[in-house]
Amino acid sequence: MRILVQKFGGTSLATEEMRLKAVEHVEAAIAEGYRVVVVVSAMGRRGDPYATDTLLSLVSHSDALAKRELDLLMSCGELISGVVFAGMLRKRGRETSVLTGEQAGIVTSDDFSNAQIQTIRTARILQEMEKGRIVVVTGFQGATADGETTTLGRGGSDTTATALGVALDAEYVDIFTDVEGIMTADPRIVDEARQLKRVTYTEICNLAYLGAKVIHPRAVEIAMQKNIPIRVRSTASQDAGTLVTSATDVMEGSRLTDRVLTGVTQTANVTQIRISRTPDSPFDLPLRVFDAMANNEISVDFINVTPNEILYTVTDMEAEKAIRLLKQSDIAAEIRPGCAKIAAVGAGIHGVPGVLAKIVEALTEQEIEILQTADSHTTIWCLVRGEDMVAAVRALHQKFALHK
Incomplete structure (x- = not known):
């Protein structure tokens, strides 16, 4: 049985016209010989009648509502969408079966509002497909082993789709959205940004973690476990979109791609925190700093610890709280709010000399000061002032000729 999982996001289901285009994608897959499992998000976005954020606004006045009850509320949007x-x-004459997350066999932890999928019991889905039915699964949700409804947190419908793809050994997982695929940069910033035909799992995870919002990285990591290919596609188009797969499968024609960078992305509204260290500083100063952040649920990023200083970033929204905690621990810090994190992502970076030099050259030519850098096998990050973010992204995109 050739199985295809197709996930349609909120914008893909927001209007009758878009829902019809989604239906046409399902029918096209059936014509190609696939048995189709459809995963749906709640229809629309904040302000639309059945969007998840709109449902949450109904209880925004109630701080006392438990996460268990919130999950019950948040699971409603997908059910409406599925029906x-x-x-x-x-x-249009198609036999269907709508299944909630629980009915689809999605068993999760009991971390309400941010549950993790523990296993998927596929028997019910397979039974429905054997009867010739299109199975429509409500995304973003599951249930604990004892039947409590849970939601999967941010990117939950993407996670549902790829987890089902893995459990059903699907040929592909199609993620339909409002863009043609993964771009070399944000087209709102770079006019010359182009669509990528193929990227690796690692590349798209880094792009997603660092600003690209097309697919959630947790969903990609699940697909990567079993090498299930993902196609990021536009609901409004028949274009094949961007194929996300393993490095050995990322080919153009008959040869492996030799590109160094795949794309450039950005994260705005970042605050840099700098703590100076002297010979008199306590030996456990780094521990005190990061314990204070962790114990108060402040996510830290871009971390550099040296004998002379401790550098890290938090979001602008969390900066005031972070500084207050440091002061309470008698730790003096300098802050630089309103920064932006620029990421140059590419599987071809590893082992290639001169990539950082080329990045520095591009930014220097635009008189953009680099406040901090870090790197991994597939990504080089630069922290810049917020007002330099757009120019930095454009400069790197141009320097590495990503428009070609």
């Missing part, structure tokens, strides 16, 4: 979508398929 509406199934109705459209039935109107």
